[in-house]
Amino acid sequence: MITAERLGKSFKARQSAQSVKAIDAVTFHAADGQVTGLLGPNGAGKSTTLRILATLMKPDTGRAVIDGFDAMADPLAVRRSIGFMPHEAGIYPRLTARENIQYYANLCAVPKATAKLRITELIDMLDMGAFIDRQATGFSQGQKTKVALARALVHQPQTLMLDEPTNGLDVIATRGLRDIIRKLAAQGHCVLFSSHIMQEVAALCDHIAIIAHGTIVMADTVDGIRQQTGSQDLEDAFVVATGGVV
Amino acid sequence: MTVSDFQRVLTVSVKEIKDNLRDRQTVFYALLFGPLLMPLLIAGSLIGSMKQLTINFDQVTELPVINHASAPNLVQFLRSHNIDVVDAPEDYRTQLRDGDIQLVLEIKENYAGNLRRALPAPLTLYLNESDRDSSRAARRINALLSRYGQTLTQLRMQVRGLDPTVFSSVAITETDISAEGASGQILASLLPFLYIISMVMGGFYLAIDTTAGERERLSLEPLLSLPIQRWQLLLGKYLATLLFVGMSLVLTALAIFLLFRFFPSETLDSLLRFDGLAIGHALLLASPLAFFITGLLITVATLTRSTKEAQTWLGLLMVIPMAPFFILQFVSIKSAAVIMAIPMLSQYKLLEKVARNDPIDNLHVVLSVGGTLMGALLLLLVAMRLYQQDRMLR
Structure with missing residues (x-):
């Protein structure tokens, strides 16, 4: 479960002394057993929001509570409870897929026997049998994403945060990933999923938070958003919600 | 630090070592080029040229x-x-x-x-x-x-x-007093020079790969979302690099020992001591530098965003360990207590003394070890501080 309350974060611009507001007063809620979509155009503040929720950055203002732990006060407890997958897989090319996953299991202090069992489960679930013991150099985007997802899941986190996970995946791989995400939500996990692709969010999410210019402009169920904006088509609804300026 | 904290640090170290042992470039520079090929190239050619210049009237x-x-x-x-x-x-x-x-x-x-x-x-x-x-x-x-x-x-x-x-x-x-004296001086400072350069070489690629490389291949972001403190992560990387630096140091000592064992030079023996005891003594005196050099490499590499940038900066940094070698050729610096607390410079002075078989002041050793370890700790703290910053993710 994720609760974000009025999160704000500014960055110093590289060339000038001025700071740029990345997000401002971001407020939304993601419940357990549901897939929540963080929908917004590129540069809207999706990654910054996810990074704050994953305790990679401290917000300037506001607070975030994940599975009952305050992200600012107890970041380690939050990290034990979450699985985070950034939009670049970032796996180690000289390690095998299994070693990549095992490394994360070790860092999360998953006992050896449990980790072994869990990795076997993940190989099955993500269909990684063909490449699990191969070095990751030259893995396709889909294979990399699978390894990254397995890494994020190896310590069985309650909450899952995925930053544009379908980036660079083909249709079949995207479908496979959607099935996995649905399954995880059905098992009671809280899944937060960021994307800039409307169809993807519509196909997958129970709840949507639309983010534009660093702030949440609307957060509701898919039907709720349609009602609020008065448009049946989600794309139209998105344009209305973001004020047409995206 | 609890047991599980230490285990996490160790997990990071073991992974970095395993990962980098699979990289031929790192292995070549750390274990072959720095400690073995370089002493052979530099010391070998120097001894060779000395042999060529000297005439042995006893030789039939x-x-x-x-x-x-x-x-x-x-x-x-x-x-x-x-x-x-x-x-x-x-x-x-x-x-x-x-x-x-x-x-x-x-x-x-x-x-x-x-x-x-x-x-x-x-x-x-x-x-x-x-x-x-x-x-x-x-x-x-x-x-x-x-x-x-x-x-x-x-x-x-x-x-x-x-x-x-x-x-x-x-x-x-x-009566030629300059020629032998000059080459003796060069050879005496060659010992610290080789030790330091090979240590830098040994840790160079690992320091870059574990910090700037991790940022470049974007594997740092998911890593930071794990239940591990950032300082533990950095310490793990530091220890992995330290192992390579330390290995380079020991291998260099071994290479120098073998070099003088197989190519004994009488002219050299009359000037300098390069026996096992002297090389071992020098190794001990140089060992605190392993911590310092690792700290320097890690800190500079942490400041950079890509491996290329890190290579540029660390390449420039290579001048620092070489500087005392060249400075001491032209300027004679007295072994004042203040000098002996400066990392690298103090090791140059001490190792030269070992090679020349001069007596060594215990206070100088204490100052050298203390000053170098303090410097290493300071660098490590700076790197840990850098790891806390948001800019690590940009």
């Missing part, structure tokens, strides 16, 4: 001589000075040019006759100036021949009732 060599039958006394004199006279080949000019032989002495037909009549007895020395070995051999023979000539001159004078010293208006004694 053969000298091809044309017409040696007409100068039995000269042949006897040469033999008593470790020169064995042999017949010169017919095509000695070609062989000289090709470097097959180094020197040919020709005793002219009228040598014996002139000698008897107390006229200058003609000798011709054929040599090849473009061949360093040839000129070196010529120097040796020339020195011997002029001694032989002097003896004959003295005898001729004495026969005529003259005091030979009357004709020596000046007595020149050449």
Whole structure:
């Protein structure tokens, strides 16, 4: 479960002394057993929001509570409870897929026997049998994403945060990933999923938070958003919600 | 730090070591180039050039001589000075040019006759100036021949009732104190130089790969979302790099030891001590530097965003460990207590003393170890601080 309350974060611009507001007063809620979509155009503040929720950055203002732990006060407890997958897989090319996953299991202090069992489960679930013991150099985007997802899941986190996970995946791989995400939500996990692709969010999410210019402009169920904006088509609804300026 | 904290640090270290051992470039530079090839290249060529410049009068060599039958006394004199006279080949000019032989002495037909009549007895020395070995051999023979000539001159004078010293208006004694002293100095500072450079080489790629490389391949972001403190992560990377730096140090010591074992140099032995004990002593004195150099590499690499940027900066940084080597060649810095607390510089001074077999002040050792470890700790703290910043993710 994720609760974000009025999160704000500014960055110093590289060339000038001025700071740029990345997000401002971001407020939304993601419940357990549901897939929540963080929908917004590129540069809207999706990654910054996810990074704050994953305790990679401290917000300037506001607070975030994940599975009952305050992200600012107890970041380690939050990290034990979450699985985070950034939009670049970032796996180690000289390690095998299994070693990549095992490394994360070790860092999360998953006992050896449990980790072994869990990795076997993940190989099955993500269909990684063909490449699990191969070095990751030259893995396709889909294979990399699978390894990254397995890494994020190896310590069985309650909450899952995925930053544009379908980036660079083909249709079949995207479908496979959607099935996995649905399954995880059905098992009671809280899944937060960021994307800039409307169809993807519509196909997958129970709840949507639309983010534009660093702030949440609307957060509701898919039907709720349609009602609020008065448009049946989600794309139209998105344009209305973001004020047409995206 | 609890047991599980330590396990996490170790997990990071083990992963980085395993990961980098699979990288040929890292392994080549850390374990082959820095510790083995470089001492061979640098020290080897230096010892080689010293050997070439020095003439060993005790070494028995053969000298091809044309017409040696007409100068039995000269042949006897040469033999008593470790020169064995042999017949010169017919095509000695070609062989000289090709470097097959180094020197040919020709005793002219009228040598014996002139000698008897107390006229200058003609000798011709054929040599090849473009061949360093040839000129070196010529120097040796020339020195011997002029001694032989002097003896004959003295005898001729004495026969005529003259005091030979009357004709020596000046007595020149050449004592070269610079040449040996200078090369001795260079070789003494070579020991710290090789140790330091190979340590930098050893940790170079690992420091870059584990910090800037991790950022570049975007694997840092998911790593930071794991239940591990950032300082633990950095400490793990530090320890992995330290292992490579330490291995380089030990391997270099071994390489230097073997180098002087297999290529002993008498000239060097009279100047410096490069036996196992001295090399081991130097290794101990240099070991605190492993912590410092690792800290320096990690901190600078952490400041950069990509491996290329890190390589540029660390490449420039390579000047720092080399600086004392060059500075000390020109400026003599007294081993003042303040100097001895400066990392690198103090090791240069101490290791030079080990090589020259000079006594070492215990206070200097304490200052050197303390100053270097303090510097290492400071660098580590800076790197840990850097890891806390948001900019690590950009």
